[in-house]
Amino acid sequence: xxxxxxxxxxxxxxxxxxxxxxxxxxxxxxxxxxxxxxxxxxxxxxxxxxxxxxxxxxxxxxxxxxxxxxxxxxxxxxxxxxxxxxxxxxxxxxxxxxxxxxxxxxxxxxxxxxxxxxxxxxxxxxxxxxxxxxxxxxxxxxxxxxxxxxxxxxxxxxxxxxxxxxxxxxxxxxxxxxxxxxxxxxxxxxxx
Numbered sequence: 403x404x405x406x407x408x409x410x411x412x413x414x415x416x417x418x419x420x421x422x423x424x425x426x427x428x429x430x431x432x433x434x435x436x437x438x439x440x441x442x443x444x445x446x447x448x449x450x451x452x453x454x455x456x457x458x459x460x461x462x463x464x465x466x467x468x469x470x471x472x473x474x475x476x477x478x479x480x481x482x483x484x485x486x487x488x489x490x491x492x493x494x495x496x497x498x499x500x501x502x503x504x505x506x507x508x509x510x511x512x513x514x515x516x517x518x519x520x521x522x523x524x525x526x527x528x529x530x531x532x533x534x535x536x537x538x539x540x541x542x543x544x545x546x547x548x549x550x551x552x553x554x555x556x557x558x559x560x561x562x563x564x565x566x567x568x569x570x571x572x573x574x575x576x577x578x579x580x581x582x583x584x585x586x587x588x589x590x591x592x593x594x
Contacts, residue, residue, distance in 0.1 A: 465502035468520050468591040477504045482515070489519045491570065491577065492534040496521040501579070517568075519579040520591045528572045535570070548573035552583060 461467065465484035466474050477484075482504050489499025499521030505514060523531075528549075535551045536542055543550045549572040558567025559581075566583035580586045 463500050463520055463591050465500070465504070465518075467593065468500065468502065469518055469588045470590045473588050477516075481506050481509065483507055489521050489579070491531045491579075492538065494531060494534075496523060496577070498522055499577075516585060517579075517581040518585065518589055519577075520589060521577050522575060523572070523577045525574065528577060531577075532572060547571065550583065 465486050483506075484502045484504050485507065487501050487503070489496045489501040499519065501517065501519035504516045504518070532542065532549060532551055539554045539557070541552045541554060543552070550569055551572065552569040553567045555561065555565055555567065561567045562582035562584040564583065568581050569579065569583040569586060571578045571586050576592075578586055578589045578591075580589065
């Protein structure tokens, strides 16, 4: 066989090998060494694009988080802002409690505003505080939602459509407060 023919055949063979290699695709991944010669383990899959569900809020409550976002937006549209202070029930400051007053603090003084509050509260402390309020003339009502303690209508500064003034709602492990009983419906803490 002449030399040119051998070179031509070798070049054709090399070209064929190159084409076949290009068509073969990526090589199989090599299993990771597990130390067990019997059952090699494949590499871990790439993370998926599916997001994990967000955990429940672990933030501390604030004046803008204990009530609904739409309520906050409505107050801000009125030009109102909030002022936070410790939460007191009777003469007791509640640890980790928050009381928020929403009003127009920059505008002329007036009686327009709304108050909301929330605190974690042990059941035994809740019972003592309820007794203290009742001894001061506050009115107790119970229903499926919990224990409502409302200031006497004789001393209430403002009342809702049902005649309720400032009201505490005691439930297992927490207390909510608003300047009216209907105002309690606006409290959305703790977030789920």
